[in-house]
Amino acid sequence: MVKNTLEELIEELENFTQLKFESIPDIDLYMDQVTTFIEDKLGYLKRNKKDRTITKTMINNYTKAGILMPPKKKKYSKQHMILIILIYYLKQILSISDIQSLFSPIVNSIMSGKSSGENLNDIYKTFLKIEDGEVKAFADSFKNNIEKKGILNENCDKSPEENLNDLIMIVIMLVVKANIEKRMAEKIIDNFFKE
Template identity: 25%
Template sequence: MAEFDQYNRWEAQIRQVQLPHWSELPKFDLYMDQVIAFVNDAIGSLGVEAMTPAMINNYVKHQVIIAPIKKKYQTMQLADLLLIGLLKPLFSTETIRHGIDQVTAGDFPKQAYDNFIDVLNEALRQLGKGTAATPAKNLNEKLMQVAVNTIINRIQSEQLLKLIEKPIKKLK
């Protein structure tokens, strides 16, 4: 029963998490160490893997994000890195990039990002309450809902596994 209470406390903490909208992202260019600090601070409370300079350099090298200009990253790259950080444990970087490109093809990047953050923030607020999401009006909205549900299910599963984990005897 103590583990269940601990899980309920964790859920209450997660319901308080609010990921930043586009207008809350820095309006000035950032160097790598600032990007790392910002991204990890924004999504770290959800238990996702911390972003590293090597990861970001790899995303640039494989054209998952646009290369920085004079070693400085802009708002668009920050938004992409936040989304990648949330989705990377679940999907390949190619799938993430393709999804971002598809959603932003029908909507401006700022609006598409804010829509995704709104859906995710609402899902976090409703965690454990059993409230159904607002029905999607189009395929882009449905894609966002499915991705958000996948993120929520992953962080819940990982937390539950941590709480119920018991030592396992190894077979010889």
Template identity: 30%
Template sequence: MENLKDFMKQMQLNSQLSLDDIPNLDLYMDQVIQLFESTFEGLKRDEQEKVLTKTMINNYAKGKLFYPIENKKYSKDHLMLIAMIYQLKGALSINDVKTTLYKLNKMVVEDNFELAKLYESYVQLADESMKQLESEMKQLIDDVEHQSETLASNDADYLQELLLVASFVNMSNYYRRAAEKMVDRIATKNDK
């Protein structure tokens, strides 16, 4: 398989909206969309895919995934929440995202919780997860190469890629299931 570092770089997993990327002034919806498009552009599979649209933001607002905006402007806290929603919705249902963020939204509004500290931890953990993924991918590629040695075929490269896709999907499913179990725990606590 091609160089792992090149493969990881192509995936652009380090695309995160950092606190430094978020302006210290409130933004209109079009500005929010532009910020997200420029930050997460490398994660799109093709040119037609949209990172964030007005409809998505309106649906998040109507679904109460983040607390209401004021004067048609989105605060720094809103942008952090939307960035978290963007990442969470890749693996969880919108209802699970709402359940997960319900108490956080309440804390921000009612307790003046300083979201920036939590968000910084979130970004740092994402960076650590990416490093861990690189290590796990290297091991998985070695395992696939070892397993595929037993498959006598002219299409050995394809078979290795197939086994990698299947392995990546399995890992993704395991992590998603773990996340869903954690959401269920949060939901139980929210109901109390």
């Protein structure tokens, strides 16, 4: 039972759908269209169905924080959409303050007219490649770690208590790795993006 469920979870993780660059609208959208689009395309990433992927308040707060450019005539461009998508991903791990430090140079450059946003397009395309590669690498690493623990071993008869202990250790392993990676991301932001 545990083996089958873990295999299904790994498969679900590997079969995620990326929001390709070409799928982001090239036309400017009103706020309601932005929230509907993001909810439709990224809603599958929510942990609970009741959660909201993005709200009007969030978008307004990102704009006030300088993480997002103000809309032009109440419309949001493809660059706005890219930033909103990246913010959604990053805020799962980083604080809004860290995201602001990370993106404010890009936002300021776009707002001042020094940049057309092409570098943001490149960042998003690279993000997609990184995400795809990291998901595959994670799935392989996860399977290897689980096999070492004997959970996916079909010939192993474990008690429910032993399975529970193994699952606790797997969660701890994942959290420790995520915490180490989060701390490294914060150190890079602190050393290169904060004054």
